Amino acid sequence: MTRGPAIRVEGSARSEGAPLFAQLSLTLEGAGWTCLLGASGVGKSTILRLIAGLESHVTFDGAITAADGADLSGRIAYMAQSDLLMPWASVTENVCLGARLRGQTPDAARARDLIDRVGLTAHAHKRPGALSGGQRQRAALARTLMEDRPVILLDEPFSALDARTRSEMQELAVELLRGCTVLLVTHDPAEAARLGHAIFILEPSGLSEVTPPPAPVPRAIDDPDTLALQGALLRRLREGAA
Numbered sequence: 001m002t003r004g005p006a007i008r009v010e011g012s013a014r015s016e017g018a019p020l021f022a023q024l025s026l027t028l029e030g031a032g033w034t035c036l037l038g039a040s041g042v043g044k045s046t047i048l049r050l051i052a053g054l055e056s057h058v059t060f061d062g063a064i065t066a067a068d069g070a071d072l073s074g075r076i077a078y079m080a081q082s083d084l085l086m087p088w089a090s091v092t093e094n095v096c097l098g099a100r101l102r103g104q105t106p107d108a109a110r111a112r113d114l115i116d117r118v119g120l121t122a123h124a125h126k127r128p129g130a131l132s133g134g135q136r137q138r139a140a141l142a143r144t145l146m147e148d149r150p151v152i153l154l155d156e157p158f159s160a161l162d163a164r165t166r167s168e169m170q171e172l173a174v175e176l177l178r179g180c181t182v183l184l185v186t187h188d189p190a191e192a193a194r195l196g197h198a199i200f201i202l203e204p205s206g207l208s209e210v211t212p213p214p215a216p217v218p219r220a221i222d223d224p225d226t227l228a229l230q231g232a233l234l235r236r237l238r239e240g241a242a
Ligand SMILES: Nc1ncnc2c1ncn2[C@@H]1O[C@H](COP(=O)(O)OP(=O)(O)OP(=O)(O)O)[C@@H](O)[C@H]1O
Pocket: 015, 020, 038, 039, 040, 041, 042, 043, 044, 045, 046, 047, 057, 081
């Protein structure tokens, strides 16, 4: 696995002629987890889509660059908020979809292992319509991990999971994405406090950074510093909404 580069996002965005977010300067640590929080509709997913180079409804005035100077295209795996699973394909086929679309032979053993690690072995043959919301989300997570890219963009990837599975999947993602540059959009202050090497809150006026504790990620859920940060983040989010 190539080490993920640092990424810099600098610019402002307008949607339908009106400002969505003001001039911002966001640096994603190379080979680290950056968490992005903020009120619904403030533009978090839009930032992910802009980095991913996907079609967007906004006009972005600025630049998105990797610190190593190389193009980002082909180096990103993106997990959208909606799981985007193909309804006609089984879990295994969905996990292998990227390789198939590129005309490559998928690594079947790796797919089996990832499906096992997300707890879906018993469901590997099923189509998405036969899965629960949390199972679908884990299938989408396995598909993202299967891509083996140095830059990973995750849009609320654990939001549909029960508390126990969520903490397990957070730990799995940290383990399997070691060395990757990860941008995680989340509404969960506890998740950001556990996973962020860097944590930002997006507001219409711009970004603010909240310094996490120095403990390595994933931080213990019941660590006093993690809990204190969780509380501080929730307070900041509530103040922002006031
Ligand atoms: N396809 C689209 N066409 C027009 N406007 C859109 C489109 N997608 C999103 N928007 C608008 O752009 C703004 C930013 O949306 P975005 O999805 O980036 O927000 P978000 O911060 O990720 O929200 P959430 O936390 O609810 O997912 C919102 O006001 C939304 O209504």
